Amino acid sequence: MADTKQQQDNPEAGRRKVLKTGVAMGSLAATASMPFWSQVALGQNETAVPFTDMPDGYTVPPKQAGGIYYQDTTKVEDFYSPNGNFYVIQHYTQPAINEADHSLKVTGLVNNELTLSLADLKRMQKFEIDAGFECGGNSPRLFQGLIGNARWGGVRLVDVLEAAGLDRDGIEVVFYGADKGMEKTRIDSDLQVEQAFGRSMHIDDALNPDIILAYEMNGEALPMFHGAPLRLVVPGWYGVANVKWLSQIHVQDRRFMGRFMGRDYVTLAKRDIGGEERWEERSVTKIRLKSSIIRVSKTGNDHNILGFVLNDGTPLRSVEVSIDGGPWQQAELDPRNSKYSWKLFNYTWRNASAGEHTIVSRVTDVTGEVQATQDEMPEKPTRWENYAQFPRTVRIG
Ligand SMILES: Nc1nc2c(c(=O)[nH]1)N[C@H]1C(S)=C(S)[C@@H](COP(=O)(O)O)O[C@H]1N2
Numbered sequence: 156m157a158d159t160k161q162q163q164d165n166p167e168a169g170r171r172k173v174l175k176t177g178v179a180m181g182s183l184a185a186t187a188s189m190p191f192w193s194q195v196a197l198g199q200n201e202t203a204v205p206f207t208d209m210p211d212g213y214t215v216p217p218k219q220a221g222g223i224y225y226q227d228t229t230k231v232e233d234f235y236s237p238n239g240n241f242y243v244i245q246h247y248t249q250p251a252i253n254e255a256d257h258s259l260k261v262t263g264l265v266n267n268e269l270t271l272s273l274a275d276l277k278r279m280q281k282f283e284i285d286a287g288f289e290c291g292g293n294s295p296r297l298f299q300g301l302i303g304n305a306r307w308g309g310v311r312l313v314d315v316l317e318a319a320g321l322d323r324d325g326i327e328v329v330f331y332g333a334d335k336g337m338e339k340t341r342i343d344s345d346l347q348v349e350q351a352f353g354r355s356m357h358i359d360d361a362l363n364p365d366i367i368l369a370y371e372m373n374g375e376a377l378p379m380f381h382g383a384p385l386r387l388v389v390p391g392w393y394g395v396a397n398v399k400w401l402s403q404i405h406v407q408d409r410r411f412m413g414r415f416m417g418r419d420y421v422t423l424a425k426r427d428i429g430g431e432e433r434w435e436e437r438s439v440t441k442i443r444l445k446s447s448i449i450r451v452s453k454t455g456n457d458h459n460i461l462g463f464v465l466n467d468g469t470p471l472r473s474v475e476v477s478i479d480g481g482p483w484q485q486a487e488l489d490p491r492n493s494k495y496s497w498k499l500f501n502y503t504w505r506n507a508s509a510g511e512h513t514i515v516s517r518v519t520d521v522t523g524e525v526q527a528t529q530d531e532m533p534e535k536p537t538r539w540e541n542y543a544q545f546p547r548t549v550r551i552g
């Protein structure tokens with residue numbers, strides 16, 4: 156099942172798995188001539204070249220319950236982010252969940268309301284999909300650290316919705332986590348009410364067969380920080396859509412206006428709205444086309460420039476790198492990249508001269524959309540959806 160899906164997205168995945176194993180077995184040999192994607196981790200004769208735009212000795216704080224965790228993106232070593240290294244955002248405190256008692260309720264405009272235990276879900280057909288995502292607030296400030304890429308295992312959301320049977324009047328599907336917090340109301344600044352983390356989608360979006368209710372992450376039971384025992388993963392959408400500690404799915408006949416749809420994770424930008432220039436507020440949903448360089452390393456006379464692309468799953472046309480404002484040069488894409496994974500790329504920079512250099516990447520998709528420079532970005536005072544090109548500086552010594 157899993158492999159069928161993978162191979163649909165990426166028909167060569169099976170062949171590459173074999174290829175990858177072959178390369179790994181040969182890893183005692185010198186690594187310099189191996190294609191970069193055979194191992195993302197630095198090879199034996201490869202040394203990291205520090206960025207001069209990062210503070211000396213840049214380190215990230217440890218992962219802890221209730222806190223935020225981000226990756227040091229210069230240390231990305233694998234196509235799949237190890238579970239312990241995948242970023243964490245949680246807006247409320249850690250909910251105490253006893254896995255044996257936990258259930259998922261499916262309620263509202265359905266023919267049969269359901270209460271599904273984890274065991275019930277595990278009896279359904281298993282589905283696996285690779286999906287990488289970032290927080291809608293990820294940015295150069297943390298050197299793009301609010302990011303991760305994993306293989307998720309669980310059941311398709313559409314299978315659960317079909318089991319419940321959708322009523323014709325439903326237009327919106329709301330997902331509630333078990334975590335709750337006190338939220339201010341608009342009625343009175345002193346009035347606070349306890350609400351659960353909630354996000355929603357239009358029913359047409361929710362019926363995308365790639366959406367997963369995941370109980371596994373990279374082949375292991377879903378870790379507590381990432382929503383154990385069950386989370387939603389909406390491939391191609393910003394992280395906020397991926398409701399952790401999922402406890403209820405509710406189908407309703409009107410829009411859901413909770414904090415994380417209506418107030419928070421709302422991008423304010425000046426856009427052309429059907430020929431009218433308007434300040435528009437839009438809930439953060441699909442990942443905007445973005446690439447970023449995250450590491451430079453040296454092997455012999457060559458420098459390897461590693462980066463990632465994230466987007467909504469639209470196929471890519473190219474990823475390019477420019478050095479010191481020079482011509483755009485094609486980067487090489489990791490063959491493990493799939494529709495919704497992050498897409499790693501490498502550019503081999505030959506005979507770099509000593510001194511300070513500025514390097515930047517840009518991605519173009521098949522629709523012709525080109526990643527904007529900071530100057531080309533719409534006027535956008537909120538921090539959400541920071542997808543501009545990110546020039547980096549390095550010193551070649
Ligand atoms: N229940 C619940 N789900 C949640 C959140 C949360 O606070 N509570 N945070 C969201 C946000 S803003 C992000 S970016 C992602 C982060 O997922 P991760 O911690 O597994 O990386 O989870 C989303 N799902």
Ligand SMILES: [Mo]
Nearest residue numbers: 244290291395
């Ligand atoms: Mo987020």
